[in-house]
Amino acid sequence: MKKERSMKKKQTASNALVHVILALLSCIWIFPILWIIMTSFRGDPGSYQPYFWPKSFTFDNYTELFTDVRQFFFLRWFGNTFFVAVCSCLLSTFYVLCVSYSFSRLRFHGRKGFMNVGLILNMFPGFMSMIAVYYILKGIGITQSLIALILVYSSGAGLQYHIAKGFFDTVPKALDESALLDGANKWQVFTKITMPLSQPIIVYTVLTSFLAPWLDFIFAKVIMGDNYKNYTVAIGLWTMLQKEYVNMWYTRFAAGAVVVSIPIAILFVVMQKYYVEGIASGAVKG
Amino acid sequence: MKIMKKKKGNSGTGKNVFREIGEIFRDGDVLTKLSFALLGVSNLFRRQVIKGLLYFTMELGFIFYMIMFGVTALSHLDNLGDQKQGMVFDEARGIYVKTQGQNSMLLLLAAVVGIFIIVVFAVIWFSNIRSAIRVQKLKEQGKHIPNFREDIRSYADAKLHKALLAVPFLGILMFNVLPLVFMILIAFTNFDKTHQPPGNLFTWVGLANFKTMLNAGSTIGRTFWPILIWTIVWAVFATFLNYILGMILAIMINRKETRFKRFWRTIFVMSIAVPQFVSLLVMRSMLQESGAVNVLLQELGLIDSSLPFLSSGLWAKVTVIIVNIWVGVPYTMLITTGILQNIPADLYEAARVDGANPYQMFVKITLPYMFFITTPYLITQFVGNINNFNVIFLLTGGGPNTLKFYQAGHTDLLVTWLYKLTVNSFDYSYAAVIGIIVFIISAVLSLITYRNTKSYKNEEDYQ
Secondary structure, three states: OHHHHHHHHHHHHHHHHHHHHHHHHHHHHHHHHHHHHHHHOEOOOOOOOOOOOOOOEOOHHHHHHHHOOOOOOHHHHHHHHHHHHHHHHHHHHHHHHHHHHHHHHOOOOOHHHHHHHHHHHHOOOHHHHHHHHHHHHHHHOOOOOHHHHHHHHHHHHHHOOHHHHHHHHHOOHHHHHHHHHOOOOHHHHHHHHHHHHOHHHHHHHHHHHHHHHHHOOHHHHHHHOOOHHHOOHHHHHHHHOOOOOHHHHHHHHHHHHHHHHHHHHHHHHHHHHHHHHHHHHHHHOO | OOHHHHHHHHOOOOOOHHHHHHHHHHHOOHHHHHHOOOOOHHHHOOOOHHHHHHHHHHHHHHHHHHHHHHHHHHHOOOOOOOOOOEEEEEOOOOEEEEEOOOOHHHHHHHHHHHHHHHHHHHHHHHHHHHHHHHHHHHHHOOOOOOOHHHHHHHOOOOOHHHHHHHHHHHHHHHHHHHHHHHHHHHOOEOOOOOOOOOOOOOOEOOOHHHHHHHOOOOHHHHHHHHHHHHHHHHHHHHHHHHHHHHHHHHHHHHOOOOOOHHHHHHHHHHHHHOOHHHHHHHHHHHOOOOOHHHHHHHHOOOOOOOOOOOOOHHHHHHHHHHHHHHHHHHHHHHHHHHHHHOOOHHHHHHHHHOOOOHHHHHHHHHHHHHHHHOHHHHHHHHHHHHOOHHHHHHHOOOOOEOOOOOOOEOOOOHHHHHHHHHHOOOOHHHHHHHHHHHHHHHHHHHHHHHHHOHHHHOHHHHO
16 A cells, blocks of 8 residues: 555656656757747847847848848749749659659569669769769759759659658559559559559658758759859858858848748648658668 | 660669670561661661651761760860960960860760760660561561550550659759769869869879878878768767657657647647758857857856857867757657557566566667667668768858868768868869768668668568
């Protein structure tokens, strides 16, 4: 009896401890987010201040971010990124689905060889070849343009077939076979049978490839150079924090960060389920 | 779509390409034999006019390319140009004039493109003689010879893989394989900052760059080894700390007794829903000497002077690992939650009966089980962390800088160093060597594990 009570006490104590730890961790994890929101409304100009709590609050950072176009063109960057994201997302999704479906469902000579080559290509650091890509684009004559960005983001997409292939592998083959018996050709099986069953992986592919241009700044920076007008938001925001600009643009950077984060955060929450499914299916099969 | 065939032949499975060519030549009639030199003839005279013409046009195009550009491009492959840009005295005008020199980089790029075009043409040629013998045999057997429209239609069915793969392959070839081959070749040249075209030429140097890189006595080598060690230390910490802490977090949230599960999960998901470059840039500005964290700690009276989070070598290393925990733990939490719930409950039940405490249960049951199940995930994470550009570049930029290193700072990983060598100092040859070394590390790590996983061996299990 006594032992049981002490057990219970111990359990309540450890339960409370867990909640305290969780609360503490939550504070740490949420702190930078709250801080950037606070800074985006800060009225005090300049970059770093010797005090934590701002002396005044204002909404000007947001309006100036969009209206001040003497050096930077935030609204335009937003449009650029959106345009690049939509185009490269359509192309990438198409590529990924084609490649992963072929590797998963169609049996042809050399399939494994191709998959191994894909695996090997993926193991080189992505921007090792960035200079060569730059010169190829220069050869075609499209550096510093949005088309170049779209090409760079989407053309390699076919290599990212693993997750979608893993998904297609789990779609029952019996469906294909019965459709083939009914006289459908393989293209019809692909579009009419497999695609409608693959909604989760399509959503996942669309969202991940839509997000990529919002997050990348390595290729964007190399390709765009100093052509500020064609920047995407990622390099734009990064540039605002450089020494020359940080004093003037610090609080506007914060505002920009908030503006960019909102739609992306919403998308991420939407795709969270698919994201976990996609990764987990690849992670557990071993 | 033709490109694939060649590689298929190369992949080692199936018939030997050369033997097949020999057989085709042996069995072929005059028209088929003629197709070896004049592409498409066999098709052309056997009622496959359009197909035959297509092959023939491609041959014409190829010959045109070779005469106009190809031969010159390939001829420079041996020494990558020998005429420097220079000044020549123009006697007529009495001044020095700049002469147009050769640009080794463009010469090499053109040569690589030339080789690609030749390979592509070889594949087309091979598909041509195959098609030639096929149509010859059909005719001999008196079977129906498919016309152009039927040929096209077969791409929606039996040849669907070719139709689906064609465009993606072209993209990969142009923007992945071609640049990669180019950069790998660069690793064997002296294309560094003292050999920049168009002012200067560069040429082949064999394995010299690799020797310099691995020789701990040279400036480059003195930078390489510490960075390699730090890269591995970083990858180990970043992978396993995130993995274990993320799992503990997932367990804490999913305990039966924990309340507000959704609330906790939402908070942590929020932190990764924010784009990584935003949160990392925010972190960087918060962790400056005069940034928010130092100011807050001073206002709370916890410290007197600023802590050098990002400005001292050792501090910066610890800081990036800790910030990376902030970035990575919620991901691990998300991904492991589902898997953790699949661990058979009776394992824990039995342990509890035996009087095990939560710590023992975690170390003896959860960890081994999870390690076993998620090895592929861990390996991808490890390789991902070796290549983790964003966290380092956005947070510290590789700094604090040190004079001991060549173009690198205390927290630089191999990949960020590669980036700096490319963008800041134009040492492309060394950058390419680093790229190859990173590749070797990743490849060795993942190929071994990947090939041993069930998902690779029994991929049809699920179908």
